[in-house]
Amino acid sequence: MADAAPYAAEKQIAIAAVRRACVLTSSVFNKLVKQETLTKDDKSPVTVGDFSAQAVINTILNRTFPDDPIVGEEDADDLRVESGTALRERIIQLANETLTAELVPGEKEEWGLGPNNGQTTEQLLNAIDRGNYQGGRTGRMWTLDPIDGTKGFLRGEQYAVCLALIVNSRVELGVIGCPNLPVSASDPSGSRGCIFVAVRGQGAYQLPLVDPLSSAGTKLTIPTFTTETLNFLESVEKAHAKLSFNDRVGQILGVTRAPTRMDSQAKYCALARGDGGAYLRMPVGSGYKEKIWDHAPGSVLVEEAGGVITDGRGQPLDFGLGRTLGENYGVVAAGKEVHPKVIAAVLQAKAEEEAQSQL
Ligand SMILES: Nc1ncnc2c1ncn2[C@@H]1O[C@H](COP(=O)(O)O)[C@@H](OP(=O)(O)O)[C@H]1O
Ligand SMILES: [Mg+2]
Ligand SMILES: [Mg+2]
Ligand SMILES: [Mg+2]
Structure with a gap:
């Protein structure tokens, strides 16, 4: 260059x-x-x-x-x-x-x-x-x-x-x-x-x-994944992301492959080179706010590899709020074909959760 x-x-x-x-x-x-x-x-x-x-x-x-x-x-x-x-x-x-x-x-x-x-x-x-x-x-x-x-x-x-x-x-x-x-x-x-x-x-x-x-x-370049080839990338630590929520999202999407668990922003690197098809990090509900240093480099890497990164509602991450990303709606990163499907499944799993909690 x-x-x-x-x-x-x-x-x-x-x-x-x-x-x-x-x-x-x-x-x-x-x-x-x-x-x-x-x-x-x-x-x-x-x-x-x-x-x-x-x-x-x-x-x-x-x-x-x-x-x-x-x-x-x-x-x-x-x-x-x-x-x-x-x-x-x-x-x-x-x-x-x-x-x-x-x-x-x-x-x-x-x-x-x-x-x-x-x-x-x-x-x-x-x-x-x-x-x-x-x-x-x-x-x-x-x-x-x-x-x-x-x-x-x-x-x-x-x-x-x-x-x-x-x-x-x-x-x-x-x-x-x-x-x-x-x-x-x-x-x-x-x-x-x-x-x-x-x-x-x-x-x-x-x-x-x-x-x-x-x-x-x-x-x-993030490759194209099908339901058969798709695997989720997720944290090892249960305190950092709601892994049971990911299981439900996987069920909704019909994902059959087991998730790949690894610590750190190595997950974004793995996504960018196609080792995994979607990175899901949904909040555990402790009020923790995600830090900008935990996502800034990974976000540009994923976008430059052709992927999309948003919060769990499909909204862009905001790196201008200070040291954190603000209220925690989670993070979802994936290739551009897979990302909208994951967001739809996340919204469905969220709605199910809310309906359940009102019983
Ligand atoms: N309750 C929580 N929810 C989400 N992330 C959390 C958390 N508590 C700590 N973390 C962050 O999770 C990061 C590690 O993420 P991962 O689980 O993907 O490996 C930690 O970075 P450090 O290890 O730099 O402190 C820390 O900033
Ligand atoms: Mg960190
Ligand atoms: Mg730390
Ligand atoms: Mg650290």
Whole structure:
């Protein structure tokens, strides 16, 4: 793609930042989750991974686009207090190791990368806190989820490093790094690690996690699904989406294939390349509001692969409301033939539910 294409610089920098963060999170997993004996509820590896990945990506964005605000999932409050000293030191060391690693092809030192670009503790904590932006209707902003699918990360399953650029409430660029996703779904035990990228109007692509800046990538198009071939993509965690509702939607549509469950925005990547036919995420009814960083990059990826993404009523997602998508009507993403059918079935299942509750 010529350099003159819209968002060409943003795209390259976002891919480089996400790749570095993926190297970091993979090494955190290998060092902390696999080798240390952890109790089941110990969340420290994910905390180390989240904070240091956000420090790395925000440092790069701060250097390359200093005027752009960032809506990031994490903030550094817990690291500034005395009790956070050990965690803070670990995070600073990891973030600096990641930023100062040798340049790979396509990276530029002026992006804040390479051996001369170590940061002080204060600089890195401030970088994490640059994710405090509250979002809004107008202007440019980035949104970052340094580890999406924390539960999957801890299980050694799917998780994703997710970064998007939003301009005047519209997602213009999305980059999703999936260190554990098989390069091809048809070879699940084959090599793993992919980056997905989409710029609005320029298509959706899968790149290798190793050396993504030198690769043209594979263009993604959502294939056509029939009732026989359709499978749903859904969360692993029952607390995140109402899986029983999906079962009813499947019955209404006559879906026979079992759903494919995976954590994180890897679901959007799987949809974009045809591993699954529809992603359904209906609210569990807890009043939780979906966060923009959990859907922004995935939404542009799906749209650029030829799909449609809306809430459960068929209305567009609104990325201009702040840090959340507002009242939770769920999320439905699918190819353009399947999407209206899924929405019709969702509305029917919803009406049944309401009729039931009035008995
Ligand atoms: N009650 C809820 N309903 C919907 N999403 C929720 C939720 N509680 C947490 N989440 C979000 O679900 C994300 C993971 O989604 P998935 O189930 O698709 O893997 C989490 O991202 P993090 O892991 O980044 O915190 C978190 O933001
Ligand atoms: Mg998330
Ligand atoms: Mg997260
Ligand atoms: Mg979280």
